[in-house]
Amino acid sequence: MSNDTTRAGRAGAIAARAAPAAAETYKDGSQDSAVTGFALLLPAIALYAAFSLLPILVTIWISFTNSGGFNTQAEFVGFDNYLRATQDPIIWQSLLRTFLWLIYHVVLAGGLGLLMALAISAMSRGRVFFRTALFLPHLVSLAVVGVIWANIYDPFYGLLNTVLQNIGLGGWIRGWLSEPMLVLFSVNVASSWQGFGLYMLLFIAGLQNIDRSLYDAADVDGATAWQKLVHVTLPGLRDVMTFVISLALINGLKGFATVFVMTNGGPFYASEIITTYIYRLAFSAQDHGLAAVLCIMMSILAITITVTFNRWRARGAA
Missing domain, CATH: 1.10.3720.10 (MetI-like)
Structure with a gap:
């Protein structure tokens, strides 16, 4: 009976020591997976930003300028273009x-x-x-x-x-x-x-x-x-x-x-x-x-x- 109790106590101690290690391994693994996933998504995010987000932001900025082309200098004119749009x-x-x-x-x-x-x-x-x-x-x-x-x-x-x-x-x-x-x-x-x-x-x-x-x-x-x-x-x-x-x-x-x-x-x-x-x-x-x-x-x-x-x-x- 005492041997069984001793073995059960040892098993419990081993499980208790292994539990933090397993949790730590799971935590580290999930963190690595998140980093890997972000790294894999980074090219798509970069393309989306370059060909979608950036043009949208540039268009919004141009709407507040008097831009006449890429070879001309654009000046900030506020809401003048929006006012012109209502009058055209x-x-x-x-x-x-x-x-x-x-x-x-x-x-x-x-x-x-x-x-x-x-x-x-x-x-x-x-x-x-x-x-x-x-x-x-x-x-x-x-x-x-x-x-x-x-x-x-x-x-x-x-x-x-x-x-x-x-x-x-x-x-x-x-x-x-x-x-x-x-x-x-x-x-x-x-x-x-x-x-x-x-x-x-x-x-x-x-x-x-x-x-x-x-x-x-x-x-x-x-x-x-x-x-x-x-x-x-x-x-x-x-x-x-x-x-x-x-x-x-x-x-x-x-x-x-x-x-x-x-x-x-x-x-x-x-x-x-x-x-x-x-x-x-x-x-x-x-x-x-x-x-x-x-x-x-x-x-x-x-x-x-x-x-x-x-x-x-x-x-x-x-």
């Missing part, structure tokens, strides 16, 4: 056209994506072919799309006016890129043609996740195709639809390439949006201070759209 009528016109551009893109690209998704889902054959074929325009750069559609819209030998003339609709012939009331819509059609394929695939994925028993129940109740669309399909696509709308709004802010290639903001600023006006101020007028203010305005607009739709989606999910 072209900025407000371009901002209004930017919102109009976003609405066009959501309706045209998002709506066409939904229609094509519904059409493809209703097919019994050829789904893969049409899904692939309709997605191909999304793989073309916006600059190339601008060149293609600028030729389609050409008033003399363009495909659109030629077809209208040949089918007896000559009265519909227009200068699609020269009439101020049509130019923004015409350019947005080209941009939406390039972007609708992505939204189509998202809607197709959403349609595949709708419970098929809901359609069977609707058939039993004698629902028409329109009633099934309104009461089954669209409610089932609510989450996908909010995501597509938010994505379309963000992508709509990237309309610079198409507008720049097709019209360069013309005629008479009729297709000028914020991004093209920023380019004009920075590289044509060499007014970097005012251009930086508009860049900050665009960033705030993008953040506002993202936060608003995230809260909307969260409220809908709740």
